[in-house]
Every structure is written in C-alpha cells, then in structure tokens.
C-alpha cells in the first residue's frame with residue numbers, strides 16, 4: 001500500500017486542498033469564486049464614466065461610450081443590455097482595462113441590513129459623476145432591496161486574493177458573459193486594480209466577454225446556473241451549437257473534470273507520475289478542442305510542475321513552471337503576484353538542455369512513446 005503523500009493542491013485564492021477534486025468542488029461552490037451578476041439593462045441611458053481607469057478614461061458620445069485608449073467601446077448589444085466591444089484588433093495577452101473600484105463591499109451577505117447601510121454610506125461618498133455611473137449600472141434585484149444595494153449586489157466583482165470583498169467598477173462591471181469568453185478578470189493586489197486581459201486575439205467589432213461561471217460545466221448546468229444567478233438564457237457560441245456538437249462538447253467538458261479530479265490521486269500515491277502526465281497531456285488536447293484558454297491552462301501546468309517536483313524530476317519541473325508562468329502572464333500580466341511567484345519558481349530551477357525539439361521534446365516532456 002503506497003504511503004499517502006502530504007503535498008496539498010493550492011487554489012488561486014490561497015486555500016489548500018488534499019486533492020484536485022476538493023479544489024474543483026471548492027471553486028464550483030465557494031462564493032469566493034463567484035463572478036459578477038446583472039439584469040437586463042436599459043439601453044438608452046448615457047452614463048458618465050469614472051475617470052479612474054487609465055487606459056480607458058471615457059468620453060460620452062450619445063448612446064455609445066468611447067474609450068480614449070480606443071481598445072473598446074461601451075455600447076448597447078442586442079439582448080444583453082450594454083457591453084464592451086473591441087474598437088480595434090486586440091492581441092492575446094493585452095491588458096484591455098485596469099480599474100480601481102468606485103468602492104468595495106464585503107462579499108458576506110449574511111447580514112443584509114448591515115450591507116445595505118455600508119452600500120448607502122459608500123454611495124453617499126461618491127462624487128456626482130461617480131454617482132451617475134453607479135446608478136446607471138443594472139439591478140437584477142428589482143424591489144427586493146434598496147436600489148443601491150441591488151446595483152451593488154448585481155455588479156460586484158471579486159477583489160483580493162481571498163476575494164472576501166468585492167468592488168463596483170464603472171466599466172468592468174459592464175462586461176457580459178460568454179461560456180467561451182475571450183477575456184479574463186483578475187484582481188491584481190500589486191497594483192490595487194482589477195485587470196481584464198485578452199485570452200486570445202480579439203477582432204475589431206467582437207464583443208469582449210468574461211465568464212460568470214466558476215468552472216465550465218455542461219450545457220444544462222451552465223444554463224441553469226446563469227438563469228438562476230444572472231437571470232438570462234445564454235446564447236453564446238458554445239450554447240448555440242447544434243445538438244450533436246453540444247453533446248460532444250459536454251463529453252469533453254466531463255472528461256476535463258474527470259481528469260482534473262484524478263490528478264489529485266497522484267499526491268495520495270494512487271497514480272503513477274507517468275500516468276498523471278499522460279492524463280494532463282490529454283487534458284491539454286481537450287482544452288484546445290474546446291477552445292479554452294483561461295486560468296485552467298496555467299493551473300494544469302502548475303499541476304504538472306507539482307507532479308514533477310514530487311517525483312524529483314527537476315528538468316520537467318522547470319519546463320512546466322515556465323509554461324505555467326507564460327500562461328499566467330497572458331491572463332494577469334507580469335505585475336500580478338501569482339505571475340511573479342511562478343516566475344521566481346521557474347527561475348529557481350536550472351534549465352537543462354534536452355537536445356530535443358518539436359514533437360520529440362513534447363514526447364519527452366509528457367513521457368509519451370516516441
């Protein structure tokens with residue numbers, strides 16, 4: 001009976017888990033990882049935008065809001081209220097926007113009256129322009145709360161490494177959801193701003209989207225969650241696939257989750273490192289077919305790094321650490337604490353030339369037969 005290893009699986013929020021399955025459950029269920037919200041927007045409103053985001057200080061131009069940096073425009077989008085649309089081609093890894101919040105609120109909703117008081121006080125402290133921006137944001141809570149609280153709960157985005165608070169953002173809170181999102185929102189503690197990065201090249205005129213889902217689940221689960229929490233039927237590219245393709249996509253997403261769960265077995269001695277790497281290699285293939293380019297990529301490379309380190313395999317660990325770092329730079333930038341940490345990890349391991357290239361190198365890396 002192999003002796004269980006004690007190495008833990010680290011979540012982006014800083015919590016440690018005994019295996020990847022527990023981490024996945026935590027990501028799925030924890031409010032820490034829940035994304036923003038909203039309701040149908042009134043498309044005629046013309047908000048004055050706060051001038052706190054450097055790339056995107058905005059000018060009101062009638063029904064559309066143009067950004068000075070010209071990376072995006074805020075405009076009405078059929079069936080979605082307002083949203084952000086690329087004003088030019090945006091390359092993968094570009095920081096599309098970085099914003100300080102208008103104000104922060106605790107994400108613990110257990111004492112709703114206390115929360116209501118906090119929000120009311122924060123709104124009172126905003127200047128006139130900021131108040132206009134705030135009150136133009138959408139409110140999916142109708143009369144269930146006061147309007148300020150409804151808006152705050154609808155649009156709050158996670159802040160901080162533990163995401164115990166959330167922020168209200170003049171522009172980032174306008175970003176709509178897609179299950180095949182092309183951008184990623186991250187709180188960057190080093191610069192005290194929320195950043196939005198392009199996960200892939202985004203064409204001029206294409207909508208900029210993030211995901212409101214903690215993990216990409218199957219079609220029916222996605223639809224149920226988005227309807228319950230965000231009050232809309234998702235008709236994104238993935239959700240609009242013909243039924244047969246939808247089923248194949250669901251099967252791939254299930255397989256990704258199964259592999260993610262089994263990787264944890266390695267750390268308990270229930271899976272050989274070679275088998276664990278083969279599974280991760282398969283998962284990368286599934287990511288590619290499913291067009292997934294988000295934090296899953298850097299997390300999977302980090303898992304591969306952990307496996308190599310646990311096996312005392314520094315040459316592979318170095319390559320996986322570098323790849324995790326590269327993937328992290330794309331979604332968060334060089335100045336994020338997580339990226340910087342991964343860079344230090346990679347640099348702490350010496351590079352060993354394998355004398356291999358292309359397919360041969362990949363076969364060596366993933367322990368595949370040549």
Ligand SMILES: C[S@@+](CC[C@H](N)C(=O)[O-])C[C@H]1O[C@@H](n2cnc3c(N)ncnc32)[C@H](O)[C@@H]1O
Pocket residue numbers: 036037038039040041042079080081082083137138140154155173174175176177178230231232233234235236
């Ligand atoms: C945080 S807000 C996004 C900005 C919002 N569209 C606005 O006009 O301010 C989230 C809300 O936008 C709408 N929304 C977001 N993504 C959507 C989508 N893919 N399809 C339809 N509506 C969407 C929903 O009403 C959702 O509750």
